[in-house]
Amino acid sequence: MNDMSTEGYVTPDGRKIGGVMMEMKNITLRFGGVKAITDISFDIREGEIRAIIGPNGAGKSSMLNVISGFYVPQEGEVWFRGTKRPQMKPYQVAQQGIARTFQNIALFEGMSVLDNVMTGRLTHMKTGMIAQAIWKGKAEQEEVENREVVEKIIDFLEIQAIRKTPVARLPYGLKKRVELARALAAEPKLLLLDEPMAGMNVEEKEDMSRFILDVNDEFGTTIALIEHDMGVVMDLSDRVVVMDYGKKIGDGTPDEVRNNQAVIDAYLGVAHD
Amino acid sequence: MFYREAGDFKTSYVDDNQTFPIKFDRYRYYVVLFIAFAIIPFLLNDYWVNAVFMPFLIYAIAAIGLNILVGYCGQVSLGTGGFMAVGAYSCYKFMTGVDIWWGGELLFRLPEFNIFFSVLMGGVMTALVGLLFGLPSLRIKGFYLAVATLAAQFFLVWLFNRVSWFYNYSASGQISAPERTLLGVAISGPSAPAWAMYLFCLVFLAVSAIIARNLTRGSFGRKWMAIRDMDIAAEIIGVDPLRAKLSAFGVSSFFVGISGALFFAVYLGAVEVGEVFGIQKSFLVLFMVIIGGLGSIFGSFAGAAFLVLLPVFLKNFLVGGLGWPTDLAAHLEFMIVGALIIIFLIAEPHGLAQLWRVTKEKLRLWPFPH
Ligand SMILES: Nc1ncnc2c1ncn2[C@@H]1O[C@H](COP(=O)(O)OP(=O)(O)O)[C@@H](O)[C@H]1O
Numbered sequence: 001m002n003d004m005s006t007e008g009y010v011t012p013d014g015r016k017i018g019g020v021m022m023e024m025k026n027i028t029l030r031f032g033g034v035k036a037i038t039d040i041s042f043d044i045r046e047g048e049i050r051a052i053i054g055p056n057g058a059g060k061s062s063m064l065n066v067i068s069g070f071y072v073p074q075e076g077e078v079w080f081r082g083t084k085r086p087q088m089k090p091y092q093v094a095q096q097g098i099a100r101t102f103q104n105i106a107l108f109e110g111m112s113v114l115d116n117v118m119t120g121r122l123t124h125m126k127t128g129m130i131a132q133a134i135w136k137g138k139a140e141q142e143e144v145e146n147r148e149v150v151e152k153i154i155d156f157l158e159i160q161a162i163r164k165t166p167v168a169r170l171p172y173g174l175k176k177r178v179e180l181a182r183a184l185a186a187e188p189k190l191l192l193l194d195e196p197m198a199g200m201n202v203e204e205k206e207d208m209s210r211f212i213l214d215v216n217d218e219f220g221t222t223i224a225l226i227e228h229d230m231g232v233v234m235d236l237s238d239r240v241v242v243m244d245y246g247k248k249i250g251d252g253t254p255d256e257v258r259n260n261q262a263v264i265d266a267y268l269g270v271a272h273d
Numbered sequence: 274m275f276y277r278e279a280g281d282f283k284t285s286y287v288d289d290n291q292t293f294p295i296k297f298d299r300y301r302y303y304v305v306l307f308i309a310f311a312i313i314p315f316l317l318n319d320y321w322v323n324a325v326f327m328p329f330l331i332y333a334i335a336a337i338g339l340n341i342l343v344g345y346c347g348q349v350s351l352g353t354g355g356f357m358a359v360g361a362y363s364c365y366k367f368m369t370g371v372d373i374w375w376g377g378e379l380l381f382r383l384p385e386f387n388i389f390f391s392v393l394m395g396g397v398m399t400a401l402v403g404l405l406f407g408l409p410s411l412r413i414k415g416f417y418l419a420v421a422t423l424a425a426q427f428f429l430v431w432l433f434n435r436v437s438w439f440y441n442y443s444a445s446g447q448i449s450a451p452e453r454t455l456l457g458v459a460i461s462g463p464s465a466p467a468w469a470m471y472l473f474c475l476v477f478l479a480v481s482a483i484i485a486r487n488l489t490r491g492s493f494g495r496k497w498m499a500i501r502d503m504d505i506a507a508e509i510i511g512v513d514p515l516r517a518k519l520s521a522f523g524v525s526s527f528f529v530g531i532s533g534a535l536f537f538a539v540y541l542g543a544v545e546v547g548e549v550f551g552i553q554k555s556f557l558v559l560f561m562v563i564i565g566g567l568g569s570i571f572g573s574f575a576g577a578a579f580l581v582l583l584p585v586f587l588k589n590f591l592v593g594g595l596g597w598p599t600d601l602a603a604h605l606e607f608m609i610v611g612a613l614i615i616i617f618l619i620a621e622p623h624g625l626a627q628l629w630r631v632t633k634e635k636l637r638l639w640p641f642p643h
């Protein structure tokens with residue numbers, strides 16, 4: 001592995017990874033007496049695919065929730081692009097260019113696929129209420145411009161055929177894909193994916209892996225993802241954080257992590273999955 | 274056979290975003306507009322205006338307003354009657370010249386606004402009051418929010434009964450609309466002609482519907498629906514819940530206020546607040562929204578038409594035609610409305626509008642369903 005302390009590194013497949021985008025410093029998160037996260041630090045670099053793995057209940061989702069502003073850690077700091085982030089509401093985090101999907105899909109069930117993906121553009125749509133009420137002119141133009149972006153993403157994720165279908169009628173695998181589309185529509189700098197492949201069959205997993213790689217490749221989006229399937233993680237990610245019982249027990253390239261004794265113990269020896 | 278979207282291909286996103294994407298629907302819409310503006314005014318008599326058209330036009334505005342809040346943004350309100358009262362009393366004050374007092378002395382009196390701007394101010398003031406009562410919605414949801422808006426309902430009625438400034442210190446405690454003209458034609462007051470009142474309300478309804486449609490199809494509508502469907506997910510895509518909810522309360526109250534102003538100034542002419550804008554009004558408009566269809570502008574029209582026409586029909590048919598006693602017909606009305614509410618809430622939350630959509634979809638395929 002290259003020296004991490006310098007600005008960026010080059011991956012084995014030749015992608016250039018930049019400097020630190022997001023840095024978590026000594027994060028501790030408690031729920032009452034339960035420590036969900038204990039003194040964890042790690043960073044996410046520009047252009048990187050970063051995985052967080054660990055057994056159930058390890059605190060992975062909690063960590064994403066800290067990043068996206070849902071949970072406020074009792075201790076520790078979050079640094080984004082070189083500045084310490086003040087305490088923020090989730091919508092403010094979103095406006096900074098951080099989008100995410102949820103472990104349990106969180107789509108707008110009463111709206112069509114198209115409208116769901118269009119909501120991903122809301123941070124980019126700024127016309128005021130008067131212009132919206134008049135519609136002709138500014139509002140309509142803005143709608144069309146954003147619709148064009150959304151249609152590209154719909155094409156990219158191959159969900160053209162279900163564009164006008166109400167989300168409630170879709171099967172699980174497609175819902176996951178629509179949720180990814182909505183997150184992508186925001187054109188985020190950092191994309192957080194909480195178990196994007198959970199509950200999928202092999203074929204769906206392959207599709208999803210391909211989309212994740214393509215997103216990173218084509219749009220240069222930095223991605224942090226949580227995944228259970230070790231095989232998938234090893235294929236996709238550049239660097240891996242391993243968590244167990246709220247603690248960080250490993251951090252490095254997939255190869256380094258695979259050979260880490262603590263990680264092997266957590267996964268094989270004392271599996272509490 | 275004639276109702277077709279086949280061959281009607283969209284080649285741009287503008288076309289795809291139209292209110293009536295199918296040509297046939299668009300023509301029907303122009304025909305309805307033409308009939309409403311150019312033909313009905315010549316056919317009106319006082320009975321139809323007072324029993325059917327005026328209440329329909331005015332309630333449709335209120336239903337559009339409430340639908341934005343309840344149907345699009347998912348925030349329950351039982352304060353519609355109270356908000357209509359705010360519209361009515363604001364309209365009255367601006368019609369008669371708002372008097373501003375300070376320390377027991379009359380500071381100044383605003384000039385009397387013309388009827389159009391008075392009604393508009395009814396909407397504006399109600400929007401402000403709506404924003405105020407919308408503030409708790411950030412913290413409380415569902416049932417508790419409904420109770421809070423119920424409190425607003427009772428508080429507002431109490432306020433307009435209690436503070437004589439609102440009814441210009443009249444001995445009766447009522448407000449009554451003086452005659453006001455627009456382009457030389459009386460719109461309010463006892464001598465206003467039926468067609469003028471009708472057209473005046475129709476213009477407000479048409480503009481309200483267009484504004485509501487535009488707001489709900491764009492970014493505001495999506496913010497509201499996002500909050501309605503899942504507020505946590507709405508936040509994660511960058512929607513500030515407070516601003517989204519308050520904008521829904523503001524816009525909704527604006528329309529409700531307009532309808533209250535028209536109800537008082539043009540339709541009734543005189544109002545005693547507890548009688549006209551009581552809790553029954555809140556429920557009536559809510560029922561219109563539920564029966565017509567939550568989250569549908571067209572549904573607001575359908576619901577208003579249905580609940581305005583139902584008693585008229587029952588009265589003419591059962592009482593006039595079959596000779597039933599009036600109170601029996603009234604009871605039957607309660608039972609029908611009650612049953613429909615339950616049926617729609619359980620089986621078809623999208624109301625008459627959805628039934629209409631389903632019928633159209635069937636028609637589109639008719640006579641070859643496969
Ligand atoms: N909102 C919450 N309230 C209380 N405890 C929570 C909450 N969220 C997570 N936890 C606890 O924190 C721990 C880590 O959970 P989570 O982050 O969901 O794990 P993972 O995603 O790795 O499976 C668990 O013990 C869980 O019960």
Ligand SMILES: [Mg+2]
Pocket residue numbers: 060061062103
């Ligand atoms: Mg989890």
